[in-house]
Amino acid sequence: MNSVAGPVPAIALSDIDKRFGEVRANKNVNLTVASGSVHGVVGENGAGKSTLMSILYGFYEADRGTIHIHGKPVSIRSPKEAIAVGIGMVHQHFMLVEPLSVIDNVMLGAEGGAMLAKGEAQMRAALAKLAEDYGLVIDPDAIVGDLPVGLQQRVEILKALVRGADILILDEPTAVLTPDEAEQLFVLLRTLAAQGKTVILITHKLNEIMAVTDHVSVMRRGEMVATLKTAETSPEQLADQMVGRHVLLDVSKGPAKLGPVRLSVENVVIRDAHASLRVKDVSFQVRAGEILGLAGVAGNGQSELLEALAGIITPTLGRITLDGQDLITLAPTPAERRAQGVLHIPEDRQRMGLVPAFSAAESMILGFQSDHEFGTGPLLSAAAIAAHTAKEMDLYDIRPRQTSLKTAKFSGGNQQKIVLAREIEHQPKVLLVGQPTRGVDVGAIEFIHKRLIALRDAGVAILLVSVELDEIMSLSDRIIVMCGGVITGERTPETTNDRDLGLLMAGVTERAA
Amino acid sequence: MSTPIELPKWADVSLVPILAVIVAFLVAGLVVLGIGENPVKATLLLLKGALGSGEGIGYTLYYATNFIFTGLAVAIAFHAGLFNIGGEGQATMGGLGAALICLRFDFLPWYIVLPLAILGAMAMGALWAFIPGYLQVKRGSHVVITTIMFNFLAATLVVYLLVNVIGKPGLMSPETRTFAASAHLPYLHEALAYFGIIIPKSPLNLSLALALLASAFVWVLLWHTKLGYAIRTVGHSPTAATYAGISIGRITLITMAISGALAGLLAVNEILGVQGRLLLEFSSGYGFIGIAVALMGRAHPVGIVLASILFGMLYQGGTELSFEIPRVTRDMIVAISGLVILFAGALDGLIRRPVAGLFSRFLKSGV
Numbered sequence: 001m002n003s004v005a006g007p008v009p010a011i012a013l014s015d016i017d018k019r020f021g022e023v024r025a026n027k028n029v030n031l032t033v034a035s036g037s038v039h040g041v042v043g044e045n046g047a048g049k050s051t052l053m054s055i056l057y058g059f060y061e062a063d064r065g066t067i068h069i070h071g072k073p074v075s076i077r078s079p080k081e082a083i084a085v086g087i088g089m090v091h092q093h094f095m096l097v098e099p100l101s102v103i104d105n106v107m108l109g110a111e112g113g114a115m116l117a118k119g120e121a122q123m124r125a126a127l128a129k130l131a132e133d134y135g136l137v138i139d140p141d142a143i144v145g146d147l148p149v150g151l152q153q154r155v156e157i158l159k160a161l162v163r164g165a166d167i168l169i170l171d172e173p174t175a176v177l178t179p180d181e182a183e184q185l186f187v188l189l190r191t192l193a194a195q196g197k198t199v200i201l202i203t204h205k206l207n208e209i210m211a212v213t214d215h216v217s218v219m220r221r222g223e224m225v226a227t228l229k230t231a232e233t234s235p236e237q238l239a240d241q242m243v244g245r246h247v248l249l250d251v252s253k254g255p256a257k258l259g260p261v262r263l264s265v266e267n268v269v270i271r272d273a274h275a276s277l278r279v280k281d282v283s284f285q286v287r288a289g290e291i292l293g294l295a296g297v298a299g300n301g302q303s304e305l306l307e308a309l310a311g312i313i314t315p316t317l318g319r320i321t322l323d324g325q326d327l328i329t330l331a332p333t334p335a336e337r338r339a340q341g342v343l344h345i346p347e348d349r350q351r352m353g354l355v356p357a358f359s360a361a362e363s364m365i366l367g368f369q370s371d372h373e374f375g376t377g378p379l380l381s382a383a384a385i386a387a388h389t390a391k392e393m394d395l396y397d398i399r400p401r402q403t404s405l406k407t408a409k410f411s412g413g414n415q416q417k418i419v420l421a422r423e424i425e426h427q428p429k430v431l432l433v434g435q436p437t438r439g440v441d442v443g444a445i446e447f448i449h450k451r452l453i454a455l456r457d458a459g460v461a462i463l464l465v466s467v468e469l470d471e472i473m474s475l476s477d478r479i480i481v482m483c484g485g486v487i488t489g490e491r492t493p494e495t496t497n498d499r500d501l502g503l504l505m506a507g508v509t510e511r512a513a
Numbered sequence: 514m515s516t517p518i519e520l521p522k523w524a525d526v527s528l529v530p531i532l533a534v535i536v537a538f539l540v541a542g543l544v545v546l547g548i549g550e551n552p553v554k555a556t557l558l559l560l561k562g563a564l565g566s567g568e569g570i571g572y573t574l575y576y577a578t579n580f581i582f583t584g585l586a587v588a589i590a591f592h593a594g595l596f597n598i599g600g601e602g603q604a605t606m607g608g609l610g611a612a613l614i615c616l617r618f619d620f621l622p623w624y625i626v627l628p629l630a631i632l633g634a635m636a637m638g639a640l641w642a643f644i645p646g647y648l649q650v651k652r653g654s655h656v657v658i659t660t661i662m663f664n665f666l667a668a669t670l671v672v673y674l675l676v677n678v679i680g681k682p683g684l685m686s687p688e689t690r691t692f693a694a695s696a697h698l699p700y701l702h703e704a705l706a707y708f709g710i711i712i713p714k715s716p717l718n719l720s721l722a723l724a725l726l727a728s729a730f731v732w733v734l735l736w737h738t739k740l741g742y743a744i745r746t747v748g749h750s751p752t753a754a755t756y757a758g759i760s761i762g763r764i765t766l767i768t769m770a771i772s773g774a775l776a777g778l779l780a781v782n783e784i785l786g787v788q789g790r791l792l793l794e795f796s797s798g799y800g801f802i803g804i805a806v807a808l809m810g811r812a813h814p815v816g817i818v819l820a821s822i823l824f825g826m827l828y829q830g831g832t833e834l835s836f837e838i839p840r841v842t843r844d845m846i847v848a849i850s851g852l853v854i855l856f857a858g859a860l861d862g863l864i865r866r867p868v869a870g871l872f873s874r875f876l877k878s879g880v
Contacts, residue, residue, distance in 0.1 A: 312755055335758025344756070352756045357749045362742070367757040369742045378738045 008071045010035040010167055010198035011056070016065035018051055025051040026062070027222040033167075033215075035070070038189055038199040040209040040230070043219035044242055044441035046411045049202050052219070053169050057089045058082040069167070088160025092172040094152055098145030103127070105144050106159050126162050134191050136161075150181030157188070167198045174208060175439065178297045179469070179502065186212040204242075204441060206235040207470075220244055243443045253453045256477040259288025260323075262461035263309070263342075263430045268318030270304045270485075278304040279315070280485040286430065286461040291452065293476030294465045297505050301485040302465045303347055306434050309463070310344040311337035322430060338367055343423040345416075347434030347465065353419040356408035360398070361389040363407040364422050392421040397447070413444030420448060424455060431455060434465045449475060469498050483507040520869055530809060530816075532864045533857040534823065540856075541849040548840055555834060555841060562833025563826035569833065571701070571715025577818075577825030578717070578782045581724040583803025584821055585731050586776035588812040590642075590656075592735055593768040594748035599645060599660025600776040600800025602667035603638040607777025608784045609671055610637030612689055612791035615784075616679060619693040626696045631723075631781050638777015639770040641667060646769030650762040656769065664800070672793065679791070688792035698785040718786035720778075724821075727775060728814035734771075744768050776800060802850070808858040820857075824850065 011033040018026040025048045033039045043049045054060045056067065058076040067074055069085050076082045079089070096105050103123055112119035124140060131137045138154055147155070153173060160168055170189075174182040189199050189212055201213060209216050210230060217227040218241040226241050239247045263286040270279035279301040286292045296302050307313045309320060311327075311334040320327045322340055331340045338344075346352040354363045365374050365385055373388065375381040389403040396417045398410070407415060416436065423431065433452065437445045452475060456462055466472050472479055479491045481504035489504040520529070542552030563573045583600045590597035597603075610633035618626050645659035674680075675687035699707075701717045735741040747754045747764045754761055783795045806824060810816030831846030856864065 310756070311758075333758055333760075334756060338758060346756055348752075351750060351752045353753070355746055355749045355753050358745075365742075366746070366753060369739055369746075369757065369759075375739065378740060380737055380739055380742055382737065 008035065009033055009068075010037075010070060011200075012068040012071075013052070013056070014066050014068075016052065016055060016062045016067075018055060018060060018062050025222055026055070029065070029219075029222075029224045031217055031224060031227070033198055033200060035198050036193055036196045037214040038193045038201060038212055040201045040203065040213035040216040041219065042202075042204055042206065042209055042216060042238060042242055044204065044411075044413070044443060046221075047219040047242070048222040049219050050171070051222075053089070053171065053200070053202060056082070057087060057169060083163050083165070086164055086166045087169065088157075088163060088165025088167065089169045090153065090156045090160060090171065090173060092175055094156055096144050096152060096155060099143065101141050101143055102138055102147075102155055102158075103140040105155055106140075106162055108159075110163060123162065127158065130158060130161055133195060134161075134188065136188065148181070149176050150178070150184060153177070153181075153185065154188075166196070167200070168192065169200045169202070171202045172204075173201070174203065174205065178467075180297075180506075182208070206238050206442075209238065210235060218242055239442050242441075247442055247446055251449045251453060251474045253475075254457070256291075256456065257289045257459075259290075259459055259461075261285045262288045262323060263463065264319075264321045264324075265305075265309070266319040266321070268305070268308065268315045268320065270301070270308055270313065271316045272304065278485055279308070281318075282482075282485075282487055283318075284480055284487065284490075286463050288429075288461050289456055289459045290477045291456050291462045291464055291475050293472040293479040294463060294482060295469060295472045295479055295501055295505060296467070296482040298467050300482050300505075302482055303434070305482075306344070306347065306432055306463075306465055309337075309430075309432050310334055310342065310346075334367070335370075338426075341427065341429030342432065343426060343428035343430070344432040345419050345423050345434060345436060347438070349415055349419050354407050354415055356406070358407050359404045360393075360407055360410065360418060361385045361403040363418055364389040364392060364403075366422065368422070368426060392418075392425060395425075396421040396451075411441065412439040413441045416440050416448065417444060420451060424451065428455075428460050430461045430463070432463050432465075435467065436464070437466075437468065437471060469501055472501070473498070481505055520865070520872060524868065524872065525811075529861070529864050529868060530820070530857055532868065533809075533861070534853055536864065537849070537852040537856040541852050544845065544848060545841065548845075550838055550840060555838060558837050559830035559834045560826075561830075562837075563830030567713035568715050569829055571713060571717040572829040572832075573822065573825040574721055575715060575717040575782070575787075575825070576828040577821040578721045578724045579779050579799040580802060580806045580821035580824045581728060581818055582779045582782070583776055583799050584806030584810060584817040585727055585814065586772045586800075587803045587807035588810070588814075588817055589731055589735070589744070589775065590768055590772040591807060591812050592741075592748045593744045593764055594751070595646075595765065595768060595772070596657050597642060597660055597769065597772045597776075598657055598801070598804065599642060599663050599773070600779075600803045601796050601798070602660070602664035602800070603641045603773040603776035604779040604783075604796040604800050605664075605667040605671055606641040607634035607638035607780035608791050608795055609667075609674065610634045610777065611780045611784050612679070612692075615692040615696040616689060619696040621695065623695040623697075627698060627785065630696060630785055631778070634777045634780040634784075635774035636777075638780075639774040642769040642773025642776070643766060646766045650765050668794075671791075675791065675793065686792065689790045691790045696785065697789055698781065700786070716787045718782065720782035720786045723778065723781060725818070727778060728818055731775075732814040740767070776803070805850075805854040805858060809854070823853070827853065 009032045013029060013031040016026050016029040029052055041049050055062045058078045058081050061077055067076060074085050103120060107119060107123050127140055136154060136158060138151060144152060144155060173185060177185060193199055203209060213230045215227060216230050218225050218238060220242060266283050268279060268282045272278050282305065294302055308315045311332060322342060327337065331337050350356060355366065374385050386403045393401045398414050398417045436448050452462060464475055473493050476493055479493060480487050481489050481501060483505055484507055488507055488509050538556060545552040545555045563569055586600050587597055611630040614630040614633040615626065618629060641663055645656045645663055648654045648659050649656045672687065679689050680687045681690040698718050698720060702712050702714050704719060705712055735745060743759045743764050746757060746759055747761050751761055779796060779799055784791055788795060802824060806817055806820045810820040827850050834841050835843055835846060
């Protein structure tokens with residue numbers, strides 16, 4: 001056992017074993033977390049980190065193994081018992097009642113009697129004290145639904161602290177945050193640790209681990225493979241540990257062989273359903289054999305732009321052309337765009353790119369369901385679809401290789417590979433790519449990046465929308481940045497850096513000297 | 514967050530519903546006990562009434578035929594994410610469609626009148642579901658609301674027509690004249706007698722074959738055609754459907770029309786098969802129970818056929834039971850059906866969770 005803890009660790013898990021049917025999700029897992037530290041747990045999707053944390057928080061009971069909290073053996077059979085021993089959890093998807101106020105949300109489940117007045121007064125006092133101790137300032141009477149995502153997350157943290165948590169588990173906390181909000185969260189986590197709270201951070205973003213944790217534990221296929229001091233490791237080493245082989249974090253790509261202009265966007269204006277302006281007069285071009293990166297904080301018009309290019313929404317004004325032909329009049333619908341060779345890997349694969357309830361084979365033909373390849377006349381040929389899917393699964397190494405398995409049962413990376421395989425295999429002229437590696441594990445990220453580069457080298461025009469600056473920087477041949485619905489600047493990866501792009505993303509258009 | 518309940522497919526589609534029915538009967542037994550009757554005797558009488566004689570079986574399958582049509586109607590709409598509660602009205606209009614054809618054309622031979630009348634029933638049922646579908650697509654009025662309202666519209670429209678236009682004068686109740694023999698769909702006992710096979714008389718007619726054909730049609734449509742793929746995509750994920758280039762409005766209209774046509778087929782069993790004339794309220798609640806049938810059959814044609822037979826047994830066995838034990842009234846039978854719906858539909862988790870628990874324990878000790 002890798003012991004990195006002080007005399008009495010906040011958490012000591014020993015020999016935790018958990019089986020779901022055939023799958024052994026945790027195999028004799030040991031984990032020791034020092035009191036007053038920030039401890040990262042990393043691993044690919046399905047490595048067993050969520051299972052381990054669910055055991056710690058009482059969602060599941062371990063088949064074997066013991067849990068010690070501050071040196072005392074405990075048995076945790078429900079979240080209620082976890083809270084009782086001082087464990088709080090902040091879920092990736094918030095458990096908040098949006099129409100209620102902050103104080104109502106914090107109080108929910110701890111009202112202290114039938115009448116609210118007394119409990120509310122106590123809660124206000126508790127919130128005031130937390131604001132003082134940790135700088136967790138928030139208006140208790142604000143409506144949660146009106147708050148930005150970063151502050152909603154703060155409410156979740158407050159909920160845990162108010163209930164006396166001194167061990168805080170955060171599950172992928174930055175997945176929904178802007179880089180700025182993430183930075184604030186890290187400051188808060190460091191403050192909490194400095195004041196003696198213990199923080200467990202589950203993530204697969206290695207730069208976050210490097211930025212904020214004291215120790216990091218790596219899980220792979222249900223096993224704890226390493227626990228390291230963060231200062232003594234590197235992202236490369238962690239990535240290799242997670243995947244179990246050497247991974248290239250940096251993408252290697254040759255110079256672009258630019259062809260003619262494929263996709264041209266001219267003065268496009270988009271209003272949403274509520275008639276508010278999402279995209280204001282945007283123009284750019286993408287050439288064959290080029291990856292154009294579109295950077296920006298989520299919600300600044302990139303999603304609408306992508307959907308307009310894919311034919312899902314119609315721009316209010318402006319022109320979109322493919323090889324000089326007007327797509328808005330010639331091919332107004334998603335099906336017609338697809339027929340023209342404009343293919344789309346959507347930002348939200350769960351809601352748009354796939355149907356989670358469908359089998360992998362059914363998801364593999366989404367958008368191409370009318371192709372003759374998959375059945376003559378009105379009929380669909382299950383055999384043809386399964387054969388096609390099996391072929392794609394081999395080509396893109398989609399696991400498990402079960403064409404009839406429900407799409408929802410595949411890991412994020414494998415789901416994304418289903419979308420990728422489907423779109424790439426239908427010979428795009430233009431490929432619209434939204435957040436290709438969101439919620440995708442390291443091994444699959446490498447694979448997806450390589451495929452996109454290969455596609456670019458084959459002469460496809462690629463528009464890459466991503467909130468991950470690293471991804472934009474390493475894949476793009478040219479970068480444009482959007483803020484508030486307008487393009488605030490254009491750069492090349494060689495002539496810019498994170499800070500420069502960050503300023504453009506914030507709408508500061510003067511070039512940083 | 515709760516543990517997802519995963520069961521093998523066979524347990525999901527057969528074990529859980531069977532257990533639900535058993536639990537429902539146990540609770541219903543308590544009710545029978547409460548009025549001072551013997552629940553075991555009542556259960557046996559019910560089973561005997563439903564399955565104990567050729568005539569009983571005939572009646573059971575005759576009722577089941579109605580449930581298959583309305584159950585399929587609800588199920589196909591459900592697969593597109595639509596809740597069609599208008600089976601009653603669509604069946605009523607189906608009756609009108611069949612009757613109008615028969616009244617006008619029943620001088621023609623059966624092989625012309627019957628297909629026309631069946632198409633008439635489907636067309637009117639389809640129309641009565643298409644309009645709410647259209648209102649949802651174009652005007653945003655929800656089909657749950659409009660299909661309910663269309664039930665009332667269908668009922669009043671048919672009353673008006675029977676009283677003022679197509680009804681036969683001089684009768685106590687508003688109904689049309691009896692159609693000519695060419696517009697009569699043969700009873701099964703008649704059809705089999707033609708081949709020399711003698712079975713007891715019952716209202717069971719060739720509509721049962723049509724119902725099974727419709728079930729097969731729905732199965733092929735949903736899982737083996739491009740249209741079915743589009744319907745299921747819209748039902749599971751409207752955003753994914755839009756992305757895939759599927760028009761949600763178009764699918765809504767088509768699905769509602771198919772759903773209504775299936776509900777309209779109920780009239781083939783009742784009007785062409787049994788009554789031989791159009792009368793009031795022949796749909797008598799089948800449209801609503803179709804919702805429970807679809808729910809219990811997990812919106813799958815095979816499940817719907819089985820659930821329909823179960824409800825057919827309850828209808829027929831219940832009638833016999835209230836003959837034999839007058840203290841067990843028709844209302845009690847309705848209560849028992851209600852319990853079956855409750856346990857098989859609404860309280861599904863009550864059965865599913867312990868079964869899933871047993872399964873996971875069994876699997877764990879198995880490896």
